[in-house]
Amino acid sequence: MQASPTDASVFPNAPQVLVVGLGAIGTVVAGRLLAAPCPPSSLRVLAPDGRTATYRATPPSLNGTPLPLPPEAYVEAAPAPGTPRPDLLLVAVKGPALSAMLPAIAAWTAPHTTILSLLNGISAPRMLGTAVPPAQVVPAIVTCNTAMRTGRAVEQHGLFRLDLGPRLAPLSPGAAPLPSPAALAAYLATAPGLSADAPADFADALWLKFVLNVGLNQAEALLSLDHGQLLANPDARAFCHALMAEAAAVAAAEGLPTASTLVARAEALLSVLSPRGRTSMLQDIDAGRPPEIDLFAGEVLRLAARHQLSAPANQLVLDHLAPS
DSSP: OOOOTTEESSOOSSOEEEEEOOSHHHHHHHHHHHTSSSOOSEEEEEOTTTTHHHHHHSOOEETTEEOOOOGGGEEOSSOOTTOOOOSEEEEOOOHHHHHHHHHHHHHHOOTTOEEEEOOSSSSHHHHHTTTSOGGGEEEEEEEESOOEEETTEEEOOSOEEEEEOOOSSOOOTTOOOEEOHHHHHHHHTTSTTOEEEOOTTHHHHHHHHHHHHHHHHHHHHHHTOOHHHHHHOHHHHHHHHHHHHHHHHHHHHTTOTTGGGHHHHHHHHHTTSOTTOOOHHHHHHHTTOOOOTIIIIIHHHHHHHHTTOOOHHHHHHHHHHSOO
């Protein structure tokens, strides 16, 4: 990835960081950054709607250790006058909550802020780009062994990787220098237990993760199965395959050169899953949280309609799991 003239080749050694969304992914990234050799000079958590007191009373924890954050690290949606804006704004909310958080994200964004999207699916970066300058938005793919969340306690061990893509738009001439995605990835990779890269084939990796999630997350959520149960059930595997095939078909219609290989590669990844793992969508349903159906089935159906394709398996998921 070639840097533009306004790309900085390094990221601050001790940046100011704001985390939006302390679910499983947000908690893991925050916890790993706080344990880095050069941790953030400040790490704050956006806790709107009066949730600061809740976070302070029951701090989030990673693998049994509470995040080492002072009470003042939990901040409200509107920054107080004179409050420094972050160098890095990590967006890790669940898909259904993103739209409501856009005004707060915009309020915390300054010209020197990089917004890193850690949401599932392929549509969240575009949504962020409607609220903040698109050139400041960097999409990312999260790949990890199952992260299990119980209340504010998160357990995650083994693989946790972030692949960063190019900004949504080039930086304008004269804009404040921002770190290249490669420089940001290099900083993130200093955190123990977190690997990061800025691959040249980001679009292929993004669609592969999307196809995998469309099949795995939705099949397990609809059928209430963990990984091992899905793998052992031929009918469940066939339904997972049908969901993936519809997502791969829209990838082909969108012009992805590797679309014909996506389903086979995604199904190969199923064999390395922990049998006791449970997808984030299934965990959300079990906990009474709205699932990210719109990011998966909803997006497949929108793209299918654009290209005059049918997607009955994804329509079935949407019909049964979409919040009423």
